[in-house]
Amino acid sequence: MTIKKHIPNVITLLNLLSGLVALVYAFDDNLQMAFFWVCLGIFFDFWDGFAARVLKVSSPLGVQLDSLADMVTSGVVPGVVMYQMLAHIQENYEQYTITEDTFFMKLVPFTGFVITLGACMRLAKFNIDTRQTDSFIGLPTPANALFILSIPLIMNTTESDFVFNFFSNPYVLVVISLFSAFIMNAELPLFSLKTKNKNLSDNKLTLLFLGICALLLLFFRFEAIPLIIIFYIILSVVLNKTKKSV
Template sequence: MKKHIPNAITLLNLLSGLIALVYAFDDNLQMAFFWVCLGIFFDFWDGFAARILKVTSPLGVQLDSLADMVTSGVVPGVVMYQMLSHIQQNDETYLVTNETFYMKLVPFIGFIITLGACMRLAKFNIDTRQTDSFIGLPTPANALFVLSIPLILSTTANETLINLLSNPYILVVISFFSALIMNAELPLFSLKIKSDQLSKNKTALLFLLLCVVLLIIFQFVAIPVIIAIYILISLILSKTKVSL
């Protein structure tokens, strides 16, 4: 019976991603963010449960990536598509001057994120270097970054930030950047709990504590900052040869 527990947790990740997808298509990006967060929560614990119960299996590895593909790959692509679509619909000047077939294709650039996530997850399954750490930004981290953008826009009063994140060119750059950084040869420490020993998880736990503090202080704006800090700390640890 216990061998099915980790896979059940993984399937809860997939279910959360499917619900998030429905909300994303319905243009309720706040609820999509909530369900993606819940899916990432399940993704955080499925591997830990497998190790604790000593029931790790190749099936679990494949199932984990398939669930992540929906929750952290398809959903952020749809969210970016929705954001780019709204910019076109709400900008009358844009509609008058750019009503061409080519420009109508711009929102589909958001799915570059999904393609990049697919490549990353496929490589992750066959890359033996990523058993204890990551090479490239993990798809859940990138998903949180992308889904935080509409939430920042809906909660901030900073005009500069609003203009920046509402710019279609910036969103297109973010789409390509997401696909690139997920597949970059960039060593990053793992945020997953590797064992029940506190000493082996100190980097991840300290970073998660920092995340909580930043989220309390800065709310959704903290998410891109957290991603940047995560990359920076990983680079420092890698350059100083400290174990990730």
């Protein structure tokens, strides 16, 4: 077996390693470093499939390995981060101090793991869904992970009291957790963000979208991430309607 057959799987394992490091930081309540390592993991996830196609070494093992790595980086880590956010709000948010000792309030932080359950279901469906070879059905787990992990960073950097109070509300975070699990598994066609081959014309939509994302991040920093996710969903819906009308 030649070395090149192992290259995509090594890149995938780097994604998994990044997720594991992010998990350590998330448990240590260093959510900024957790975000950085998840971004690094998603970077590796973006290129492992491309490497497999370019080197023509795609395999069933690589497909399964990719989903297992994503389960940690884009499934377990965002669930832990949401748990941490809800746990801190339970402890520190004065509006809820009256009920923080109740059994119900102690259970609230665990609703963050609904994100992990939704990611697990989505990744399992992805491996057996033949419709998702060139596009996605439902929000990809990496995109959802970026959205979830951007929330604590937005709260730490925003100058808007409205934005801070919005994401400091435990009910809002619970709804976000439930909605993210839903949107990952919704029957909503979304265009693929992975490069198809070395031909630029075949990847112009992906490259254009990534360019717009870069500009939004440059001007709005972390607050751009939810905007990018919303833009991605809306653009996919518009493209789907355009294709149907042609």
